[in-house]
Amino acid sequence: MDSDRRDHLPGSSQAVYAISVAAELAGVGVQTLRLYEQHGLVTPARSAGGTRRYSGDDLARLERIVALVSQGINLAGIARILELEDANTALTAERDRLRARHEANVSGDGRAAEAKPKVRDRQA
Structure with a gap:
C-alpha cells in the first residue's frame, strides 16, 4: 500500500474496512488475507454479524507482511x-x-x- 492511500485512511484503530477493501488496499487477494488470519499474522475485528473488519493498524501490519513475503520469508x-x-x-x-x-x-x-x-x- 502506498503512503498516498494510507494518508486518507480513518483512525488507525477504527475497524471499518471489509475484507474485499482491505485486500485491495493491501494488494493481495481475499483468500490471502484469510490465510494470514489462519496463521495468526493479522486478527481483524468482527462486526456483530461476524464479518471481518480491518483497521488502519491492520492495513499497516498487512503492508509489513506483504513486504516480508516479497523478501521470500x-x-x-x-x-x-x-x-x-x-x-x-x-x-x-x-x-x-x-x-x-x-x-x-x-x-x-x-x-x-x-x-x-x-x-x-x-x-x-
Whole structure:
C-alpha cells in the first residue's frame, strides 16, 4: 500500500474496512488475507454479524507482511518477526514510561535529587 492511500485512511484503530477493501488496499487477494488470519499474522475485528473488519493498524501490519513475503520469508518466519517486533514496541513503550517517571521523580520533585548527597554525607 502506498503512503498516498494510507494518508486518507480513518483512525488507525477504527475497524471499518471489509475484507474485499482491505485486500485491495493491501494488494493481495481475499483468500490471502484469510490465510494470514489462519496463521495468526493479522486478527481483524468482527462486526456483530461476524464479518471481518480491518483497521488502519491492520492495513499497516498487512503492508509489513506483504513486504516480508516479497523478501521470500515464509509465514512461520513472518509470524516470529512480527511477534518480536510487537514485543520490541511494547518494551520500548515501557522503557519510555519508566524513563519519564524517573525524570519526573529526580528533576520535577527536587527532593529525590537532594536526598542522594545527604545519604552519601552520612556514609562518609
